[in-house]
Amino acid sequence: MIRIVEPVFSEEEKEAVIEIIESHQITRGKWTQTFQEEFAEFIGVDHCYTVCSGTTALFIALRALGVDRGDKVIVPAMSFMATIDAVYLACGEPVVVDVDEFFTMDLNQLEDAVKKFKPKVVMPVHLYGGMADMEGIMSLADRYGFYVVEDSAQAHGAELKGRKAGAWGHIGAFSFYASKNVPMGEGGALTTNDPEIARKIRQWIDFGDHPAFNVRITEFQSAIGTIQLRKLKERNERRREIARRYEEAFSEHFTTPKEREGSYHVYHLYTLMHPERDRFVEELKKNEIDARVYYNYLLHELRNSEHLPTPNAERFRREVFSIPVHPYLKDEEVEQVIGTLLSSVSSGKIV
Ligand SMILES: Cc1ncc(COP(=O)(O)O)c(C=O)c1O
The missing domain is CATH 3.40.640.10 (Type I PLP-dependent aspartate aminotransferase-like (Major domain))
Incomplete structure (x- = not known):
């Protein structure tokens, strides 16, 4: 796994x-x-x-x-x-x-x-x-x-x-x-x-x-x-290196995470978006790759709180899923995540 x-x-x-x-x-x-x-x-x-x-x-x-x-x-x-x-x-x-x-x-x-x-x-x-x-x-x-x-x-x-x-x-x-x-x-x-x-x-x-x-x-x-x-600096750099490889592989098929101008993102999580999110999460799990949804709730819904309209969050909540990006992933594992996800993109197209 x-x-x-x-x-x-x-x-x-x-x-x-x-x-x-x-x-x-x-x-x-x-x-x-x-x-x-x-x-x-x-x-x-x-x-x-x-x-x-x-x-x-x-x-x-x-x-x-x-x-x-x-x-x-x-x-x-x-x-x-x-x-x-x-x-x-x-x-x-x-x-x-x-x-x-x-x-x-x-x-x-x-x-x-x-x-x-x-x-x-x-x-x-x-x-x-x-x-x-x-x-x-x-x-x-x-x-x-x-x-x-x-x-x-x-x-x-x-x-x-x-x-x-x-x-x-x-x-x-x-x-x-x-x-x-x-x-x-x-x-x-x-x-x-x-x-x-x-x-x-x-x-x-x-x-x-x-x-x-x-x-x-x-x-x-x-x-x-x-x-x-x-060890944090070095590890954040490795997270960013993996994120760059994911961006290259996924940007055509998914909404990939954006970095704000002038910022240094540390990829605690690497979060993609796709309307068929659940299918991808299932496919990754079937292939022994952990993928999770952070978060499937919105804070005001969870606690019934005062809020303004939240159209972005409502869409994102339905589409986000996170894939492994931790600094100890081996290059082969990164490629395995990419291969699995891209092959489920193409299998989805045929169906
Ligand atoms: C965004 C955010 N805020 C607050 C917390 C709370 O931290 P803790 O679990 O250490 O109480 C967490 C993580 O768990 C978090 O991800």
């Missing part, structure tokens, strides 16, 4: 885990400190705080920016459900807008929604590893006065105009779940450049002035994350 995600660890991670066990310092130690410093430097921000999941990072981001009962938070229609659930958990009221051709928040609709709902926070998602229009969103933030939280769970190392996902908004939120480009097993982080926002974040994670959680990660997770982070 060619798997859709494949976290791979080496002797280095094994040695670090053994070293931690032998040191008896299994939480709140040097690895967690190191990870936070290296991740902040990598993203290009002053502050990074690790937490136990991406969902927790989103929740804390919203609360740190003052979201409370009834505050509106704008999210895109296509994402993993944690994006909208974090808004409800923080007692906010989500408003869902459509996505553009890059599967990210539609800027024109965002402006309409901002005028109508006066949100406290706008939460773009860099879906599948591709950047949302952060230049446009930040200029609307300046004009209308709202905060921006970037859901960067799928976009470790993605860039727009040389600035990384997680360094554009007031806060960046990351996940280090097992399938992510930097996997820890479970984990998350918040990034920010603002010292006052950093102080508010710390109050949620350090037991301070108000009730807070224990959301810490262990030294094991931090060590694995640090070692994986050091």
Whole structure:
């Protein structure tokens, strides 16, 4: 089976885990400190705080920016459900807008929604590893006065105009779940450049002035994350190399993923579109290649939330499917995916 995600660890991670066990310092130690410093430097921000999941990072981001009962938070229609659930958990009221051709928040609709709902926070998602229009969103933030939280769970190392996902908004939120480009097993982080926002974040994670959680990660997770982070650049490059080969092979037959101008897409997922999506997914699975639909729901439908019209997302939801793009795919496996998919295109034509 060619798997859709494949976290791979080496002797280095094994040695670090053994070293931690032998040191008896299994939480709140040097690895967690190191990870936070290296991740902040990598993203290009002053502050990074690790937490136990991406969902927790989103929740804390919203609360740190003052979201409370009834505050509106704008999210895109296509994402993993944690994006909208974090808004409800923080007692906010989500408003869902459509996505553009890059599967990210539609800027024109965002402006309409901002005028109508006066949100406290706008939460773009860099879906599948591709950047949302952060230049446009930040200029609307300046004009209308709202905060921006970037859901960067799928976009470790993605860039727009040389600035990384997680360094554009007031806060960046990351996940280090097992399938992510930097996997820890479970984990998350918040990034920010603002010292006052950093102080508010710390109050949620350090037991301070108000009730807070224990959301810490262990030294094991931090060590694995640090070692994986050091390999990220090379792995993202391999993802991009596979994506280029797929683009060459598929652009004639499918709608292939687009890269926003001036951006560096990190292909957390490689997502194609075709009206006969289900047939292709079935065919790939029959041939021992994992293919999945991310996502077969829209966030406002899932949680019955306020929304603007979402014609793009409604079509995309019916047509998207993702194929393996992880950096450990061998060239032969990439060719096997291509061969299988192209032969089901031609068999479909005959039928
Ligand atoms: C876009 C997006 N947001 C949020 C999350 C939540 O992260 P976690 O699973 O670490 O809670 C995920 C991934 O799982 C995600 O893909």
